Structures are given as C-alpha cells and as structure tokens.
Amino acid sequence: xxxxxxxKDCNTKSMLxxxxxxxxxxxxxxxxxxxxFLDRFRSFLSSSCNQFGFKKGIxxxxxxxxxxxxVDRLVRNGSTSNLxxxxxxxxxxxxxxxxxxxKLMKRQIPNKLLSLLENLFKDCLTCVKWENLYSNAFxxxxxxxxxxxxxxxxxxxxxxxxxxxxxxxxxxxxxxxADDILLISPSVCELELLLRVCExxxxxxxxxxxx
Numbered sequence: 001x002x003x004x005x006x007x008k009d010c011n012t013k014s015m016l017x018x019x020x021x022x023x024x025x026x027x028x029x030x031x032x033x034x035x036x037f038l039d040r041f042r043s044f045l046s047s048s049c050n051q052f053g054f055k056k057g058i059x060x061x062x063x064x065x066x067x068x069x070x071v072d073r074l075v076r077n078g079s080t081s082n083l084x085x086x087x088x089x090x091x092x093x094x095x096x097x098x099x100x101x102x103k104l105m106k107r108q109i110p111n112k113l114l115s116l117l118e119n120l121f122k123d124c125l126t127c128v129k130w131e132n133l134y135s136n137a138f139x140x141x142x143x144x145x146x147x148x149x150x151x152x153x154x155x156x157x158x159x160x161x162x163x164x165x166x167x168x169x170x171x172x173x174x175x176x177x178a179d180d181i182l183l184i185s186p187s188v189c190e191l192e193l194l195l196r197v198c199e200x201x202x203x204x205x206x207x208x209x210x211x
Contacts, residue, residue, distance in 0.1 A: 001025070001126050001145075022093070024126065024145035034149035037116070044109045047156035048163035053178030054152035063177045070173050070184050079171070079186040084195055086181040089208040092155060093143040096206045097121050100144075100158050107157075120150075155179075158205065165197050174198070 003020035007013065026034075038045070047054070052063040071081040097118075104114055121140075128135040144151035159176060166172045172194050173184040183198065185191035202209065 002129050021146060022128070024147040025129075026145065026148055031149055037113075038149060038153065041113060042153075044104070044107055044113065045150075045153040045157055047153075047160050048176075050163040050174055051156050051160065051176045053176065053180075054156050060177060063175055063182075067175055067182060067184065070175075074171070074184075074186050082185045082188050082191040084183040084185075084191055086183070086195075086198065087210040088179045088181070088202070089210045091179040091207060092146050092151065094206055094208070095144045095155060095158055096142060099205055100154060103157050103160070117154075152178075162198060162201055165194070165201065169194060 001022045001024050004023050005015070006019050006021055007015075013019075052058050052060070052066070067083075071083075074081040101114060101118065104117070124140040125137045126140055126145075127137045144154050155178075159179070162174060162181065163176065166174050169185075169190065171186040172190055174194070175182045175184070181198070183191060183194050185194055199209070
C-alpha cells in the first residue's frame with residue numbers, strides 16, 4: 001500500500017495520517033482475475049442510475065446537470081428547493097465485508113461467485129511502502145482496496161440501497177457521485193425526514209458522516 005497525498009500544498013501545513021490516501025498495488029495475477037470477473041459478471045455489480053460515479057462515459061458534469069434540472073423543476077412547480085450534502089468519512093477503508101456480502105446475497109448472486117469474493121477478502125495481508133522502506137505486514141479486516149479493479153463496483157453495490165430510499169417519498173431525490181451524497185427535497189421537513197432515513201442506512205453500513 002502506497003500513501004498518496006490528498007493535498008497539493010504540503011510545505012505550509014503539518015501533515016497527519018488523514019492527509020494521505022492509501023493506494024493498493026495488487027499483484028498482476030489479481031488484477032487479471034478481477035478484470036475477468038468484471039467482464040463475465042458485471043450484471044451482479046450494477047448500481048442505480050442515481051449513482052454517477054464509477055461509470056464509463058459519466059462524470060461529475062452529468063450529476064451537476066441532473067441536480068440543476070431537479071431544482072429547476074421544483075421551482076417551476078412553485079415549490080422551494082432544499083438541499084443537503086453528505087460527506088462520508090474514509091468510506092473505502094470502512095466497508096464492512098459481512099455487510100457487503102449481505103448486499104450481494106440480496107441480489108441473488110450465485111454461491112460460487114460469493115465464495116470467490118469472500119476468498120478475495122479473506123486473510124488479506126498488506127504492508128505500507130514509503131519510498132524504499134516497508135512496514136511489517138498487517139491484516140485487512142475492513143474496507144475495499146483503493147486501486148483494485150473491483151473495489152469501485154463493490155463500493156457502489158454497498159451504497160446502492162440509499163438510491164431507493166426516495167421511491168416512496170414524492171418529490172424527494174438522492175444523487176450519489178461515488179461517496180458524495182446530495183439530498184433534494186421540496187420542503188425542509190421532508191428533507192429532515194429524508195436525512196434521518198439516510199442516517200439509519202449509513203449507521204447499518206458502519207459509515208461515518210463528516211460534520
């Protein structure tokens with residue numbers, strides 16, 4: 001695992017461990033396996049159209065365009081437009097493997113494929129590389145590895161149920177771009193209720209919100 005600085009200006013600020021992002025350097029054989037898995041079984045790792053991250057041909061501009069259209073529609077109909085942005089803390093590192101497997105089981109993923117993914121995370125060891133120095137090896141019991149081929153898709157599956165929260169709330173919307181979440185509602189009361197429902201789901205997922 002190689003630490004990459006999150007901030008560009010590191011000369012005027014004392015850096016802490018939170019200022020680094022750990023990027024996993026996987027063996028070539030592992031990457032080939034993950035590409036093959038994705039090529040054959042991508043349908044089990046699909047995510048809602050409300051998730052704009054991790055998708056080929058879709059970027060942040062599409063999410064902004066969609067949010068703007070929703071706001072304009074609410075205003076044209078004589079309503080206010082209330083927004084709440086949710087920023088999650090260290091999400092890739094905190095994915096609960098058992099929670100992820102439960103989400104995959106809800107999609108009726110075949111047992112053999114589930115076992116493959118379980119073995120992919122089981123007894124994983126890593127070490128930190130800093131220039132020419134290496135730390136002692138340690139186990140990974142949580143999280144999906146940044147830099148892995150499958151990790152973005154597995155993370156999207158992990159958060160995907162958030163997209164369906166608005167199905168029974170008329171006029172409310174949830175947009176996701178990777179781990180960034182935007183709630184849009186025609187009233188403050190509805191927005192607060194929507195936020196509480198999101199908090200319950202995020203609590204179940206062991207995801208912490210940056211306040």
